[in-house]
Amino acid sequence: MEPVRLPSVDAAPLVQRLFAPLPAPTDTPRTTGTPHSPRHPRPPDPHTPPPPSAPPPGGQLIAGLVSFRGANPSCGYAELERLATRFVRLGLVPAVLFRGESAGVGTVLARTLSVLGELDTTDLQALRMGPQDWARLLRTGAPGADRELSPEAASFHDSLLVAVCLHALNLLLDRFPHLAERLPERSHHIRQLVDLGDVAVVRRRPAPSAGDTAFEERYLRSVVERHNRVTIHGIELSNPHTPDTWPLETTYLSLGARFDTPATAAPRGPDGADDVEPAEPALPLMPAERALTTQERLLVRGVAGSGKTTLIQRLAVATARGGVPDGLEPLEGRIPFLLPVRRFARTGFPAPDDFLRAIHHPLAAEAPDGWAARVLADERALLLIDGMDEAPEHQRAELGEQLRRILRIYSGNICLVTTRPPAVEAAWLADEGFTELTLAPMSRDQISRFINAWHNAARTDDGRDHQHLEDYRERLLQSIPLYRELRGLATNPLMCGLICALNRDRNGSLPQGRRELYEAAMEMLLQRRDPERRVLHADDVKLDRAPRERLLRKLAYRMLVEERSVLETQAALDEIETHTPAIPSVTGQGTPRQIYEHLLLRTGLLREGTDGTVEFIHRTVQDYLAAKEAVERGTFQLLLDHAHEPDWEEVIRMAVAHARPQECAVLLEGLIAPGRTGMKRNRRRLLAAACLEHVTELDPDVLARIRRETRNMVRPTTLAAARGLGWVGPIVLEMLPDPTKVGDEEAHRLAVTATRIRDDAAIHYLAQLRHHGSLTVRAELARGWHNFDTDHYAEEVLRHLDPEGLYFPLTDRVELDALAKMGGRECVQIAGPFTPDELLDGLVRDRVAHLWLAYDLGVSMEWLARFPRLTTLRVMPRLPRVEGVPEGIRIV
Structure with missing residues (x-):
């Protein structure tokens, strides 16, 4: 028995x-x-x-x-x-x-x-x-x-x-x-x-029944209906009550992504030597959605607004429709379960039979008993778990263990989890086969395509400025390369869309600072949006920008204190009722429910879930408003108590930007005060340095203390430390040692830090490293090209690098043209989404002898026969196997 x-x-x-x-x-x-x-x-x-x-x-x-x-x-x-x-x-x-x-x-x-x-x-x-x-x-x-x-x-x-x-x-x-x-x-x-x-x-579960099959058809249709829409900020639809959303398939922008775990194969030079280190070794770049062609379990990291949710919507819709696009064949016949973590963060990961109930899916009550478990048992599921960072920090480990159990019991299913970069530790669930992937910032080509698509969509709306859209588009395309803050913010889809909307709203004139951009966005959405759309009598509540923003700040601050990204509707109503008596312009305007509906429909900053919850359109908006409220209330100790937690970084930066001089000094002195040890202490001090770029006025003594406290921290002794300094910002350049007086190992670490600062001021610093003979230093300098103005960096740095054994990376067509102006190079790394025709037209063909494929082009390689001197094709590990390589070209 x-x-x-x-x-x-x-x-x-x-x-x-x-x-x-x-x-x-x-x-x-x-x-x-x-x-x-x-x-x-x-x-x-x-x-x-x-x-x-x-x-x-x-x-x-x-x-x-x-x-x-x-x-x-x-x-x-x-x-x-x-x-x-x-x-x-x-x-x-x-x-x-x-x-x-x-x-x-x-x-x-x-x-x-x-x-x-x-x-x-x-x-x-x-x-x-x-x-x-x-x-x-x-x-x-x-x-x-x-x-x-x-x-x-x-x-x-x-x-x-x-x-x-x-x-x-x-x-x-x-x-x-x-x-x-x-x-x-x-x-x-x-x-x-x-x-x-x-x-x-x-x-031992029974086979699927006819009831399962019928329900699956309805469920898949509902997935398409629920997730085939995306928001494009700033597009004015004719009906003011219609959500500003557009079909996913017409607006989706494929983003690049890098595997975070280095491959086991040692990098080899063009002649097969093992001592050659090309730019960014062992980190292939590929279209994010194609990563599932080679990996069944992925952890996708991406900063706020980088497109994580849109990516999994794309995967869910493509799978639910059947007939998946080329490159996504492993998803054929799968049943997608898109599970936002915020829906069950406080109750634990749901059992399979509770998947639909946990996310309040409208068909949850109609699912046959045991249907979801049977789908998992048959290895037909695609689990799309969105936003692990939206669970409170103390519960993420438990949620991970619960997910681990489900994947052990129901092996053979594909699983993708998204999170902000610092929310879970490195190698999270690696023992369960998870490979880590980081969404790359949008390249210049992708930013241009996004801006063009945005303005094309704007031509179909109900705006009265269509004759000026072309001028707005051209101004924006010219402005983004010139201004560091704009260039940095535009590298993710959310902020790029908001910048397009602001540029249109302000007739082609944009503020450049982060705080100024957010302030302009609040003015556009909270004050001018309805009058300029001629929406004057949509409801009986009449509120200007100030009371609207104050109420939204109260909601954002409560979410901050409770460390959550959604709020039950009743809790939002209670919060509004609590604060209404203190805001005279709101008193007498209506019931808490009427005021809530007004904020939901008229501001464009909130969205309501089907499960009786409300959230901000994005976490960055919530962080901005919560920071402003924290400064208003003077709850600086709350911010300082959490300053070592990565999830609070943006809130603290924005709080410093909002704070008056004395308040700013309190915050920054608190960050460098003793009492923490180890990594927590280091992070707080580096955060203080990073906040300096947002300061408008500060006591010189506090400024001097911060620089003294952090000076020794910006001379990294490991590559990991060097990579971690880039987020601090341009202030680091003032503290780094003289690059002409260091050895090769330290020069490499300094190059790693400076190339991640993404400020053209770093070009002057990096130019002082260009004559180092070390291939490792030269490779890092080449890798950093895409972070800066293309032509300026090419003239100041790339043109002067010794090309011996060095692969020059190309991520977009602007770099392709710049490399051609320099006469081409023997060793070229393809690190972006090019077509064969673009490469054939842009590369100096009779110079290319060694080609390194670091991006999944998704095409056969017969076209390589048109490079007369090409002898070696390097293919990055983890990329799909290449086919059609002409005879005489060695694959390594």
Whole structure:
């Protein structure tokens, strides 16, 4: 007879009822039950004292933990018998031989489980024994209880008892983390046994039914309807009540992405030598959506607004429609589940059968029982998990463990998770096969294409300025390369769209600073948007920009304090009701519901979910408004308490930009004050330096202190430290050592830092490194080309680099033209989305001898035959295999 297996999603809530519930924690919410079953929260019980802060060395008596003992038992013997009967039903799913004795087995199991409250066994002892020995001990406490059962039924009871004990131990590990710390190997073994049991149960699920097939068709249609729309900021539609959204397929811009994990193959030079280090070794660049052609599990990192959500919308829609585009064949026939983490961040990762319910999908109530689990068991699912960073920091590890369990139980499904870069640690779930991918900033070509597409879409709206759109477009294309702040912000789709809208709104005249851009955006959306669209009587609420912004700031600040990116509608109404009496221009305008509807429909900054929640259109808007409110309230200590957390970086930068001189000094002095150690201390000091570019006025003594505190920190001793300094900004250039007086190793680290500053002031610094003979230094200087003005950098740096063994990277057509003006080079790296015709026309063909493919061009390579001197083709590891390479060209 096979061992009895109980699915944890069903067994966990039953086992919980065997034990007295613990009181709900007062600080941070936490899921309960097994990680696979977060839908069964443990109800708080005011009669049960919390567990001791320091557990007894020998463990806690299990008799004191069960629900059917004590002064106020919550479970009587009759309830214990009912639980035992349900355990029997679960265990009998695969074994039908003993149904005639199922009632008798239930009675015996109830008697055996009651022994939990009679023995002097502790939780630590039970864990040390394991489920089989613990079950054997319970049977000895009820001698002869199974004498009236047949041998087969008695054997079934014994195996079922072991399964119940296994899930009971799993529950104790969930409730008391110190047990896992005391016995880590035994705890790991218990978790593995639960997982193996779930895998076995999954394999026994029945085949899909006709009902499944019919529901899938409806579900796939709903995926297309829900996700085939994107917002384009600043496009004015004729109907003011119509959301500013456009079809995804007509606006989607394919973004590049880099694998973060270096490949195992050593880089080789054009002659096959192992000592050549080309630019950015072992980091291939490819269209982000094509990464799933070679990887089944991806963690996609990207800054706010970089296009993470749009990417997974694209994948979901393409998969749901069938007939996926070339390069996405592994998605053919998959069922996409797009799961925004913010929808379940505080309740835990949902079990498969709760996927649709957790995201409040309109078809959730109509899904056949077990449908999602069957899709996963058949290895047909595409899991798209969006925004791991939107879960509170203290819950991300638990969500990761819950996802890990699902992927172990339902292996063979494709999974993609998105997050902001610092939200989860490096190599997150690498042991589960996850490969990390980082969305690259938009290249100049992509920015140009985006701007052109935006203005083409604007010609179809109800605006009255269509005759000026061409002039606006040309001015913007000329302005972005000239201004550092604009150039940096325009490299992600969200901000590029907002810049296009502002440029149009201000008749082709843009502010250049980050704060000024946001201020202009607030003015456009909160003050001028409706009057200029002739929307004057859309509702009965009449609010100007100031009260609108104040109310939005209150909502953003509450989200900041609670560390969340969505708010329940009722909580938003409560917040509005609380603050309305203090804002005279809002008082008497209407009920909190009317004012809320006004903010939702008239500002363009909020959007409402189908699940009764509201959120800002993007986290950057929320951070900006929350920072302004924090400065207004003077809650600087709140900001300083979180200053070492990457998620708060943008809030603190904007707070410094909003602060008055004395407030600014308080914030910056707090960042460099003693009290933190290690990486937290270093990050706070570097953040203080980074904030200096946003300061309008500051006490000179504070400025001098910051420079003293950070001077030694900007001479990095490792490559990781060098890479991490780029985000600080141009202020770093004033602190870096003289590049002409350092050795090759330090010169390489300085080049790594300076090329990431993305300010043309860095070109002068980097030009002082151009005569270094080290190939590593030269390769880093070549790699940094795309971060700066193309022609200026080419003249000051690239033209002077010794080309021996050095690959010159090309990421866009502007660089392609600039390299041709320099006469071409022997070694060329293709690191951007070119067509063969563009490369044939742009490269100096009779000079190219060694070509390095670092971007998935998605085409056959026959066209390489037209390069007469080409002898070597390097193909970056992880890229799909190339085909059609002409004879005589060696592939390395």
